[in-house]
Amino acid sequence: AQERIQHLATHDGLTDLPNRVMFSQVLKLAIQxxxxxxxxxxxxxxxxxxFKIINDTLGHDAGDTLLKEMSQRIKDNLRSSDFVARLGGDEFVVLVQEINDAEQAATVARKLLSVLIKPVMIVGQECRVTASIGISRYPLDAQDEQALMKNADIAMYLAKEEGKNNFQFYSKDIKTQSLERLTMETSLRRALERTEFFLHYQAKLDLKSGAITGVEALVRWQHPDLGLISPLQFIPLAEETGLIVPIGKWVLQTACAQNVAWQRAGLPPVCMAVNLSPRQFADENLLLDLASVLEETAMRPELLELEITESMVMVNIDRAAKQLTAIKKMGVRLAIDDFGTGYSSLAQIKRFPIDTIKVDRSFIRELPQDAEDKAITEAIIAMGKSLSLTVVAEGVETEEQQSFLRDHACDEMQGYYFSKPVPPEQFAELLGTHVAVQSPQK
Structure with missing residues (x-):
């Protein structure tokens, strides 16, 4: 019984790997x-x-199954002299003994990445997860237990920032980056309380009539010290920390209220598009939040369009179909953003109650010169038409691109050629001057 108690104190209940307590003891001995x-x-x-997406969409039991499988894969692919522990959640740590150069550590990391990415069947679904690995070395990067752990953690964050599914070594330079990241995270938490976020609005133009028929709300952050921070910098961080959920709710509320305000000012009703992030889409309160925003702002549900990306619906197709059907029942429109960049096929898109597909800007950029982009764009428009979807082109920057899209029966466009994202008052002026009149091009 004594041994059993000792084992429970030093091992993780789920995976039976050593836990943080035991790893700390082993690391101390390794340093000595x-x-x-x-x-x-x-x-x-x-x-x-x-991992969180799988946990949120397939449930905790599925998450546990995945963790057990991943623990086993890590354990099976280390040498007997190496030591692995689970720190908690989806974090593991490995002590790799007797390393004479960086390449040896890199080899271990590469091997682990390649075994972790292999698909795993969970609840009848094939799931893949990748890993981000941070490496710190003794005595090069640190000489004590705490600093070694902290530096490996910092390097792991860098691996995440580099796009995940890779490993990074600790270096003094990334310390400053990671400090910036921590300050950014703290500021991000405060930004909502201090109302530092604001929205800009980018028009969607009907290519036939030349009228503005829709608008996309885009969030901006005015930091008190750092000035304007790009969404490319703070959205991934908000997504990773879960802060995207309250921020996203604020965006939804603000955009809907603004749309109603424009109508009350006598402007024509337009469809307001708001982006949903993977975290928000997986959030169990999404439908409640949507309903309460529509009720509080008194906006007609058909004037709201939620934009999701292809990859979000592909994580768990069945759950996505259910969630989208529930949103659709509320009368809200649905759009697939960045279309053409993911894995979805026509057959899969048919499963979702989608109203709109947006052709990704990467295909528009080289139009009409690039033959391949032309072919892809034409194919997407044709596919959209066959499913009676509205097709919107993003990132339209030139007259030639606009003409090409108009000639190929694309419905709407947005991009700098017509208008970049602008403050609400500027958008109101634009909307007032681009009202639906039948164009002579008929």
């Missing part, structure tokens, strides 16, 4: 021994990417 014999070793911090 390395110091005495002049040896080198490395600490690898492993964090599973997208």
């Amino acid at each position: 021994s390395a110091r005495r014999y002049g040896r080198h070793f490395a600490v690898l911090f492993i964090d599973l990417d997208r």
Whole structure:
């Protein structure tokens, strides 16, 4: 019984791997021994990417199954002298003994990445997760337990920022980046309370009539010290920390209220598009939040369009179909953003109650010169038409692009050629001057 108690205290209940307590003891011993014999070793911090999405969409039991499978894969692919522990959640740590150069640590990291990415069947669904790995080395990067762990953690965050599914070594330079990240996260938490966010609006132009028929709300952050911070910088961080959920709700509320305000000022009703992030889409309160925003702002549901990306619906097709059908029942429109960049096929799109597809800007950029982009864009428009969807082209920047799209029966466009995202008062002026009149091009 004594042994059992000792085992429970030093091992993780779910995976039976050693836990943080035991890893700490082993690491202390490794430092003493390395110091005495002049040896080198490395600490690898492993964090599973997208684990939260699987946990949120398929449930905690599925998450547990995945963690057990991943633990086993890590364990099976290490040498007997290496030591792995689960720190909690989806974080693991590995002690790799007797490392003489960086390449040896890199080899271990590469091997782990390649075994972790292999698909795993969970609840009849094939899931793939990737991992981000941070590496710190003794004695090069740190000489004590705390600093070794902290530096491996910092390097792991860099791996996440580099696009996930990779490994990074700790270096002094990333310390400053990680400090920036921490300050950014703290500021992001405060930004909502201090109302530092605001929205800009980008018009969608009907290519036939030349009228503005829709608008997309885009969030901006005015930081008190750092000035205007690009969404490319803060949205991924908000998504990772979960702050995107309250921020997204604020965006939805503000955009709907603004749309109603424009109508009350006598402007024609336009459809307001708001982006949903993966975290928001997986959030169980999404439908309640939607209903309460529509009720509070008294906006007609058909004047709201939620934009989701292809990859979001592909994570768990069945759940996505249910969620989208429920949104559709409320009368809200649905759009697939960045279309053509993901994995979805015509057959899959048919499963979702979508109203609009948006052709990704990467295909529009080289129009009409690039033959391949032309072919893809034409195919997407034709596919949209066959399913009676509205087709919107994003990132239209030139007269030639606009003409090409108009000639190929694309419905709407948005982009700098017509208008960049602008403050609400500027959009109101634009809307007032681009009202639906039948164009002579008929």
